[in-house]
Amino acid sequence: MKIRKSAYTWLATGAICLALAVSMNAQVETQTSTSTGQPTHEVKVQRGTVVLVDGNDLIVKGEDGTIHHFANVPETTKVSVNGQQMGIHDLKPGMVLERTITTTTTPKTITTVQSVTGKVWSVNPPSSVILTMDDGKNQMFTIPKGQSFNVNGQTLDAFGLKKGMQISATKVVEMPEMVVTQQRKITGEMPPPPPPPPDQPILVVLVTRPIPAAAPEAAPTALPKTGSKMPLVGLLGLLSCGLAMGIRKLRLS
Numbered sequence: 698m699k700i701r702k703s704a705y706t707w708l709a710t711g712a713i714c715l716a717l718a719v720s721m722n723a724q725v726e727t728q729t730s731t732s733t734g735q736p737t738h739e740v741k742v743q744r745g746t747v748v749l750v751d752g753n754d755l756i757v758k759g760e761d762g763t764i765h766h767f768a769n770v771p772e773t774t775k776v777s778v779n780g781q782q783m784g785i786h787d788l789k790p791g792m793v794l795e796r797t798i799t800t801t802t803t804p805k806t807i808t809t810v811q812s813v814t815g816k817v818w819s820v821n822p823p824s825s826v827i828l829t830m831d832d833g834k835n836q837m838f839t840i841p842k843g844q845s846f847n848v849n850g851q852t853l854d855a856f857g858l859k860k861g862m863q864i865s866a867t868k869v870v871e872m873p874e875m876v877v878t879q880q881r882k883i884t885g886e887m888p889p890p891p892p893p894p895p896d897q898p899i900l901v902v903l904v905t906r907p908i909p910a911a912a913p914e915a916a917p918t919a920l921p922k923t924g925s926k927m928p929l930v931g932l933l934g935l936l937s938c939g940l941a942m943g944i945r946k947l948r949l950s
Contacts, residue, residue, distance in 0.1 A: 791888030
């Protein structure tokens with residue numbers, strides 16, 4: 698097992714208590730803890746209009762005019778439209794879909810503390826030390842540059858370690874990581890109602906009814922104002938001539 702300077706800290710102490718030393722010659726204990734930082738959130742909204750629904754394939758036209766093909770949309774995918782949950786087969790062309798993607802990034806630090814207790818079997822200063830483990834096997838550890846050890850209250854470097862010393866070393870590894878989670882929410886709007894039909898001409902039905910005949914007018918008793926008196930004058934003149942000729946004949950006889 699290699700122990701690198703950038704990933705651990707060696708802390709050496711003197712011989713541990715007698716009871717512990719009797720019960721074990723060496724052991725390795727590992728503890729892991731996780732600390733969480735302040736998460737950040739990023740919200741992205743995408744809008745598009747349904748163009749075609751073919752089985753479980755969905756084609757949507759984005760606001761920027763791009764065409765998006767979503768193949769094999771799961772049956773479990775639901776769209777909230779006016780408070781109702783609709784599946785892929787309920788979508789209709791013209792519906793406006795809005796997908797809200799919330800991305801949460803949470804920084805975490807996983808700290809692993811590994812404690813090694815053992816008896817110095819051999820030391821090769823300043824690079825390595827071999828400890829005898831509790832199973833009787835020896836294991837070599839790399840000593841980082843500049844590492845010091847506390848043995849029986851004394852601070853020693855690798856050159857101060859001697860065979861037979863009971864020491865305890867702790868390796869601390871901090872592993873930062875980013876945990877990214879996404880939450881997707883899809884809502885929809887029904888297509889707008891079709892425009893009203895254009896004004897249609899009003900059909901007028903003409904009903905013909907017979908017109909009653911007018912009552913005959915009575916014959917006028919006098920000539921109309923437009924009538925002329927010339928025929929009457931001629932008739933009187935003719936009678937006068939006849940009367941004159943009759944009187945003349947009587948005188949001659």
